Amino acid sequence: AQKVTQAQTEISVVEKEDVTLDCVYETRDTTYYLFWYKQPPSGELVFLIRRNSFDEQNEISGRYSWNFQKSTSSFNFTITASQVVDSAVYFCALSEAYNNAGNMLTFGGGTRLMVKP
């Protein structure tokens, strides 16, 4: 069965600090997909990134970067020079490619990030 763990339930930083959100996953499939979603205070879920299990290349998008390490089953998310607008709950999610008829996303419990001015 698939499982996602976000050990940090809440993180508080001061604006301009860098912050890393941890995500550890478990799966028996060799092919799977990992996601990060952002949930701002307004409540909607905003898709940030998708990574498949064969692509371990790290990715950078502006102030956001993702570090995928299969050896440690981790898919961590770093925000550089954080801003108040980054305050949100961030979810890591996993989808197995084969044993997953409903294309179910398994979510971690979420990490609430608070960026103070």
Added chain:
Amino acid sequence: EAQVTQNPRYLITVTGKKLTVTCSQNMNHEYMSWYRQDPGLGLRQIYYSMNVEVTDKGDVPEGYKVSRKEKRNFPLILESPSPNQTSLYFCASRRVHTDTQYFGPGTRLTVL
């Protein structure tokens, strides 16, 4: 604009009063699903549908029903709501042969 819509966005009801939360997508997606979000648990899948007239249970289907009579719509039905169904509900959809799901804005349901 490509989107998933849900109605209502907020609902307060009482135990046992049947309700329906609608979900509609305009992207011609085959897959649709419902999730509920609870503190510390992330989102959990309730039901999903692979296409019209094809539905199946997710992780937490008890107390819910769904139907898929048209490709664009996937309503969530609570025949006899109970307080433990107080939650934030999300509808999602995706195209076949892709794996990225797109979520609606959420429906916050309170059952008294």
